[in-house]
Amino acid sequence: MSKSNNKLSIIPLGGVGEIGKNMTAYVYGNDIIVVDAGLKFPEEEMLGIDIVIPDITFLIENRTKVRGVLITHGHEDHIGGLPYFLKLLNVPVYGTRLTLGLIEGKLREHGLLDLVKLNVITNKSVIKLGEFTVSVFNNNHSIPDTVGFAIDTPEGVIVHTGDFKFDYTPVDGRPADFFKLAELGEKGVLALLSDSTNAERPGYTMSERVVGQTINDCFASAERRIIIATFASNLHRIQQIIDATEKFGKKLAVVGRSMVNNITIAHELGYIRMNPGTLIDPDEVNKLPAEQVVVLSTGSQGEPMSALTRMARATHRKVEVMPGDTVIIASSPIPGNEKFISRTIDQLFRIGADVIYQAVSGVHVSGHGSQEELKLMLNLVRPKYFIPVHGEYRMLKRHSELAVSTGVDPDNIFIVDIGDSIEFQGGKGRLGPKYTAGNVLIDGLGVGDVGNIVLRDRKLLSQDGILVVVVTLSKQDGAILSGPDIISRGFVYVRESEELLEEANKIVTQTLGKLVSENVNEWSSIKNGVRDALGRYLYEQTRRRPMILPIIMEV
């Protein structure tokens, strides 16, 4: 029950209506806490953009109130926006040991490591941040040390699951905190914010151990070298690969920068168990008998510059895939990557490797719970209100149907967009005002300097290229002194289209003559005249619309 006139507001700043850049703000009176600060990979139409982070204008405007950022786990869509966030808003960060280990690497790259206060938490922690008291519960996910938060507020307890599945036989022997979740439910939970990634998927997600069994089977039957690619952050799977390597008396080489980094951090922190001597340098791969070698690699999404793709194309400095090698791609394609991965698989088959991938075997399970697990979470927590998060709209919608099926009142479910707020006062929830939220695009070192106009130009340029038309006119009578010269980039290859460009030249000359004879002397009118006449001609001839940039000089 509320003891004052204050209210609790929950404001998702990222991660709803989209996959990625997860971030949720909890506001009560003069206190704000933030859960997660993720990034998103660019949509297809965001040409040239490297990553996308949440717009945190709302937090900047309330900067004195922000008490800290709580991180659920170490995946990019939960930590990738953190360096940019901390540059604008240097507040304490709370995370488990492995999560902070991965964050440290990022902060070091951004020169922030010494400036930020990192606080290690465990599932025993109770974190007091202004009016908020946050306790921590363990979850299963595709990276170790994943947690969720129970956020006690004057209005009641909010359970924020973070990403989760229920793995009854977890590789790290660290089960979910069933008792804590059930106890929260028993005492009464005001609202549940729960992971919707697999809300469309019926049944249960299988245990990560299933993949371990498949890996063992593959190792048992491989006759020559084994090359296995998976997500660099899936340390459970990496542990099972190490276990299989040791069980079959093989040696393991690791290639790919993020794979080496993650294994190094995880091993230092004790999240990876490995016998001395298991690991070899990639240089040694070619010196050992083929049947002793396992190569663990990045590139399970077929990314063009990744280690696996380079090995498949024989452009990797140290390891090359050979006929008879067994290549295991232990992942499933992230939507949008299907074509890349197919190409890599084709390339590997062409070399003569035996390729094991998801379409024909079980070398991947999801890190997110399917429908029955989502219902189990709802049954444990028994929330009064439900806010599906971490998903595109249809997933949130489906998740809300699951919530209704477990007994949540349909009027107590909020499917929201980023920037929407849900307010709780006196035990009642309602939609509140909408706050600033959105995409901040990062291109190289630029944060937010690429906007719609630049993207629109990149789109135009990518479709039909550009023609630059250069001409010098006489100041006195407007006669053409030099040019027109037409320079084409990405439109047509000049040598193949001389006739077209010659005719284009004539059109420009005629147009300029006409404009001058009509005494048009505003620069913008002359440029538009040239652009229109030339554009019309080129469209007639080619059905293309290149960008046309007239450069008219006067001397």
Add this chain to the structure above:
Amino acid sequence: MSKSNNKLSIIPLGGVGEIGKNMTAYVYGNDIIVVDAGLKFPEEEMLGIDIVIPDITFLIENRTKVRGVLITHGHEDHIGGLPYFLKLLNVPVYGTRLTLGLIEGKLREHGLLDLVKLNVITNKSVIKLGEFTVSVFNNNHSIPDTVGFAIDTPEGVIVHTGDFKFDYTPVDGRPADFFKLAELGEKGVLALLSDSTNAERPGYTMSERVVGQTINDCFASAERRIIIATFASNLHRIQQIIDATEKFGKKLAVVGRSMVNNITIAHELGYIRMNPGTLIDPDEVNKLPAEQVVVLSTGSQGEPMSALTRMARATHRKVEVMPGDTVIIASSPIPGNEKFISRTIDQLFRIGADVIYQAVSGVHVSGHGSQEELKLMLNLVRPKYFIPVHGEYRMLKRHSELAVSTGVDPDNIFIVDIGDSIEFQGGKGRLGPKYTAGNVLIDGLGVGDVGNIVLRDRKLLSQDGILVVVVTLSKQDGAILSGPDIISRGFVYVRESEELLEEANKIVTQTLGKLVSENVNEWSSIKNGVRDALGRYLYEQTRRRPMILPIIMEV
């Protein structure tokens, strides 16, 4: 048995190692026949390209020998290249009635209809083309009137399946010609070229009738309007939608140009059965009670300009999706389209429609046979040699494993690339020489005028845009008379980056001064100098590499 010194060559000019642009040449002595002339949709990196067709240099070089083109069915990946082919090589075309009906539409658009000889075939036809005698067998596929060919040559019989599945309960009551296939097998088949699309998929592909049942269920439970999107060429499915419309006493409006075209052609030719009065004009949709309306639409791939996408965004002229409507997306995403389709589904859910799509129900089955059907074809035909076609490399590979499992000698299997030839002489097959083959890119009206350089420029332009640097130098002393002016498109938005561009200006001025003082006077050296200095500065400041186009004038 070969009676002369001649040999049979089979040359896939498209459709192997790729999905799309199917085309195979059969060569014997002075005779060539071609099966199919398809198009392919552009790969991601083919920026601005509309479609891709096979390179037919080999056929042009042997133009007097080409006796005709045989078409298996009316899908774009089998007929879409035909107009371009016929412009270069006007030979008779052979196809079933529906296939030719669809081809006629294309030829009309290209102004070719009166110039080309179209020959209707049925499964009773025997086509004599030089040394080749082609007979025709019926297949099941996701478009009616699909056939395959048995090509009798002096070396033996080749069976070319075309796209197929075995549908034991076909919607049009036209089963596959099992007896013909079995009879061919019994008499002896030299080689089988068979569809590999679903070679990775275990089991059987379900009958199209299953979709009809799902459609009926959806129609029975829908309370308001039904909007259903599917492939415009899947006339079996369209027939079942018409049947359901009539069964439930509803009216059908058709939207989307290709859907209207295909239904018109198919109805005229008798491939669609419909009661008078079933069809209504889209204008009438809003005049009828919601429960009487069915709208059949294109856009099942979420294509941005399609009717469904426009209806979802309320930008369609005649029909808008309303809360409570049932939207059925009766297709599965073609690889690469997943994101488009997800966005459309999300948009429809946001409107408040009830959306039925593949992830959660059975509104689509494939038109291609799965592994057991591919093995059935192999069992019927019992070929001596096997050439898997119509698939990316891994599919061909998997299909060849299936062939081995049915008893084909592994040494008698050829997995080939486009342009490879397989030669048969005296009953023996071997790999022959490699012929010219490849991608011809079509951009607007241009056929093959966009090559690697243009595509590379488009790629560069799409990533970081372009900077045009304009400066006028004095002919006498090289002093700068005007400029440098820097024009940015797709790099940064100028108003946001004034400082950066001012500094860039200074760099250009300094560089030019230095080059002039060093008496560098070759244009290319001056331009390269400016490009390098500016590029270096911009990369340091932004980590981006825009295209830089220096335009240096001398007066």
